[in-house]
Amino acid sequence: MSYTIIIGLEVHVQLATSSKLFCGCSTTFGAAPNTQTCPVCTGTPGTLPVMNEEAYRLSVKAALGLNCQIAKFTKWDRKSYYYPDLPKGYQISQFDQPLSFDGHLDIPDPANEGEIRRIGIIRAHLEEDAGKSMHDEEAGKADSRIDLNRTGTPLLEIVSEPDLRSPAEAKNYLTELKLLLNYLAVSDCNMQEGSLRVDANINLHIDSPEGKIATPIVEVKNMNSFRSVERALTYEAERQWEIWQETGQRLGDVPKQTRGWDEAAQITRGQRSKEESSDYRYFPDPDLVPVTMTDEAIGQIRETLGELPAALRDRLGREYDITPYDADVLVNQGRELVDYFLTTAQGCGDGKVAANWLQQSVLRTLNEQQATIDQFPVSADDLAGLIKIVLAGKMETSRGREVLAEMIASGTTAEEAMKSLGIAEVDESDLEALCAELIAANPKVVEDVKQGKLKAAGSLIGQAKKKNPNANATRVREICLQLIEQM
């Protein structure tokens, strides 16, 4: 028997607002515990929440980027549950009328290079975050403390259809989603700071002689990186297959289970049976007015989307003649790097060559230095200047890389770096004179070449380099062969 893995993801992203969703408290990460709270976000009776319009605008922007329908009317609901880090005893969320629905995200198909998989988005809605419980943080003490700084921070919950068919697809979906949200500037998506959190629903569809059988759905939590998502889902699929073989349990036989990923042990552990939504006693929040949107307001937000990753990859391939792989590498680095590429490509006049320089020199340096493109010491114009010198045949690529290394080290232009390295551009007429001189001095080589032994020309290149280290080997070879042919 074989099986198909069925995965749906729920992603919570913290929106890039300066204040919380229903009060004016700061959302800055890393402040001392409980210094960013007020009576509203700590749920003091008698206080009234007021919606942060910027959070709503960013949510609609993200939803439009995900090709969602935007609701003209939406309301706020209370999701009731008790937890020490939720002082109100309920979370303000959106239940049956989310602000957006019915979207999709196209992702690279990990099984077929160059192909696209379209993943449905069920809904994206806005809600407030809870606080943070910290356990056993002081050495040797069994202490529990609560930090309410995060309470009330705006979260966009993005729920995918169960369209993902492998852990690798789940990882690609998350990578593409994060890239999209970065381009839209709606969230910094920093997983370490909790700005992006992933919960996964997974089960198996087993092909059996009696037809397709679905196993119970499990929700997996506590995954701290995209890699751990991939690993946790791989583990969980295998575990469910084993459980199925042991118990034969099907969807509906047992309640939905929540399991946590244990990164150290590389396994998932059972946590609790999942609440059904009726357990949350959702009801409309009487303190908040519903939100209405007009076509005009939606249109205004749509105008702020900018060029998104998929369209950008397409344009780079079309207008700059670079491969889908190269376009992918550049676009996946973020908009700033793409802008750097565009300036370089336009400045030197060759997109393909510019893409090579960016990948082989610029990105390599950024990786080594753990830096971003805005910290790169060579401007796109100066890099374009260097590439132009190389393209004109005045300097070899390998020497050009030495020059770039000097430009990075000293922050100078190509001309200045060449001067300080003692590299001079070699004039074409000087090069011709040099070649003519060498040919006159090496009749044996000329004879060999004339007899078809083109390799013999190599000794001329070596001699040319000795006389002028800046001579371009490729050009020397070309000119020599040409001169010999004319003899």
Ligand SMILES: [Zn+2]
């Ligand atoms: Zn507050």
